[in-house]
Amino acid sequence: MKTSHRNSILFVALILLLAALFVFSGVKILESVLPGREIVATDPQRVKTIIREGKEYFPRQDLTTIMLLGTDGTGELTASNSYNNKASADLVALMIFDESAKEFRVLNLNRDTMMDIPVLGINGKQAGTVYAQLAVSHNYGSGLGDSCENTRKAVSDFLYGLPIDYYFAMNVDGIGILNDGVGGVEVTVEEDFSQVAPELKQGQTMVLTGEQAYAFLRSRMNVGSQLNTSRMARHKQYLEAFVGAFRNALTEDASFFTTLWGELSSRAVTDCNPMVMNQLSTQYKDYTFMGCISPEGENRLGQEFYEFYPDEEALDALILELFYQEKN
Amino acid sequence: MKRILSLITLFALCVALLSCAAFAEDFVPSIGGKDHPSIVPESSTVIGHIVNSDNAVIDEVEKPCIVVTPVSEANTSKDIPEAAREELLKVYAALKNGEMDLPYEEALALSKSAPRTENSANSAEHMVIRDLFDVSFLCEEHPEMMANGYKLRLTFDLGISSGDTVCCMVYTDGKWSPVEMFNNGNGTVTCLFSKVCPVVFASKQTETPPDTGDYSSDSIALWGAVMAVSAVAFGVAIVIYRKKVAKAD
Incomplete structure (x- = not known):
């Protein structure tokens, strides 16, 4: 009887485990396809509070950011025949959707902004960094998603580890x-x-x-x-x-973007699926547009090319204003 | 009057054309990515040196005497010798597939200014190849010099810092060999090559880009499969359990 009782308990536990696994799988699938996910900080180093003049600021959790990339390649997007590619990022901008205030703004970064750029090696693994213009971050990798991810990392690191929810790159x-x-x-x-x-x-x-x-x-x-x-x-x-x-x-036309995407898709790469893109455009279409902003700084001619050095204090203030809120 | 007007027009045209030329001359092109680390030349005409074992210069290597071919141009470059082209492509494919062992430890031992950890046995861990390209001679005298034991000294701009762990290797005679390298602390490294051929620079693997927003159809398919299997198993378990309960009753 005792054995029978124990077996029943184990059986019930197994049933509950299978049910939990079923629900967990469903949540993972929904996380992958739905927009407006919680920004989950998996690495404590990347999302942390900032203290300025005795005040504590923590990252806002009510923002969705989409990185827009304009690359200087032409033709249908295909993987390069090497571990690098020739398409630099001419336009790098973040669309920042504020879900509390129902407004959005665009942060436009100068392609010549000097920063530590991750270097992708032969197998796509990061092999150190190079201090160079933001534009070259996209030249590492095949020219497709891996290159966009590389630019995403460069921008994220530049903005104090800001998680960037999606990217959309177009030539x-x-x-x-x-x-x-x-x-x-x-x-x-x-x-x-x-x-x-x-x-x-x-x-x-x-x-x-x-x-x-x-x-x-x-x-x-x-x-x-x-x-x-x-x-x-x-x-x-x-x-x-x-x-x-x-x-x-x-x-x-509510399905306008889906139609447009049909024409654009061979010239663009994104980590959004069409369903997500449609949902994003519907969700945010009535948000108030607050305009474009760019970090202040100085443009200098380097040995060969222009180099943009943002004003550090102004950049810090801008990052706090856009992505952080004061802890009450 | 007509002549004066013609002269004025001609003058204005010249000024306009000169302005255009001057305007365009002021234009600084945008930076683009490099397919391979650029060589820092010794002068406007000299790209490197042939040196002896004391690092004394034996001969200058002029720019037309060296061709550097990145992987992206391996199939299209007209300058790379055919044997070198085949070797570069073969090596690239093998490295991509992880089919080659590289002597990172020996290469790091020859890399001066590289920071060494206390446990030097671990220093070659997590090394990844950041650059692969071919270096070939186009002038006959230099290979002969190198056959006599001299070395080719070239400086590359890697954009690294003085504290970065970087090493250099070449692929000759069917295997990778370490190359003596000096980190100059200004983003450049100077290498001494006994032979020219496919060259790699390797450095420590740093963190890979975070997977913050990837839409991956593979991961959705995987979780979908897990969901389906767990649903079936759940259903079967319920049926068995109910039968057991019914039997016990």
Whole structure:
């Protein structure tokens, strides 16, 4: 009888274990496909409180961040034939969705920002770091997800270990697809494009076609100061206008982004599945857009290339303002 | 009047063209990734030196005499000797598949300025290859010099710091051999090669990128399978349990 009783207990325990395993598997699957996950700090070193002037700040848990990458490659995205690739990250921005205030902003990082970049070796493992411009972080790896992850790590480390929820990377071919997909984007041309794209008349406000958007966003040689900082000002203007155009397109057609993704997918790589992308765009489409910001700093000409050094105090204040809250 | 106007127009055009040239000359291109560590030349024409055992210069190696070929250009480069091309591709495939053993310990022993841990037996642990490329001579005299026991001295820009653990090896005669290397503390390393061939730089593996937001269809499939198996097992267990209870009654 005793043995029988013990066996019954063991049996019930086994049933409960199987039930728990079933539920746990379901949770893991849901975590992978649903947006707005809790930011879980698996490494205490990466997400920690900060003390400034006697006040304690801890990372906000009500933010979702999406890293946008614009790479300078063209054509369909395929893995390179080596452990490196030729596509640098020309645009690196974070879309920061504040789920409490129902607003979002874009943090645009200068591609020439000097920081410790992870180096990916032959087998994709990190083999130390190199102190270089942010743009080259994407050159490590095959040019696909691994390169995006490398840039994500560089940006995350730069921002005090900020967890970045998703990334979305696109090459320059995507500019025209996105621009035309939303019906064109209206900008005011503030610089002289006469030597590069004469149809972009200085001082004129116009709705850009895909080709014009490409010239507007990419050109540096013979435009303005020829510096990346002036190009970033155009990125900011374009992004702010694009958000409005994107929203309008989404309002007219709820499945607009899914359709657009169909055209864009061969030029883009992301760690969101289409269902998540659709849910994100629906969830955040009514958030108030608070504009684009960039860290202050100094642009210096290095031995060969420009190097951007952010003002450390200003960067620290910006990180606290965007990603932390004061402990009460 | 017409002549004056033509002259003025011509003058204006020249000024415009010169401005364009000057404007474009001021243009600094954007940095891009490098497929291989760049060699720091000794001068505008000299890329390296042939040295003797005392590190005294025997001969200068001019830039056209050396070709460095990264893996990405192994199939397309017109400069790399054919045998070197095949060797580079073969080695790359083998390294990617983890099919080669490399003498990290010996290479680290030849790497000066590398920090050594107290337990030197562990210092070769967690070494990973960060760079692979081919170095080949294009001028005949230099291979002959090296056959007589001289070495090729080249300096590479790795962008590392003085405290980084880095070593260098070359693949010759079917095996990897360590290369004497000096970390210059300014991001560059200087290497002394007995032979030229596929070259690797290896350094300590650091943390891999965190998996904070990956959507992986493989992981979903795995958890889906676990869910299905546990559901079936749960159902079977319930049925057996109910039969047992019924039997006991």
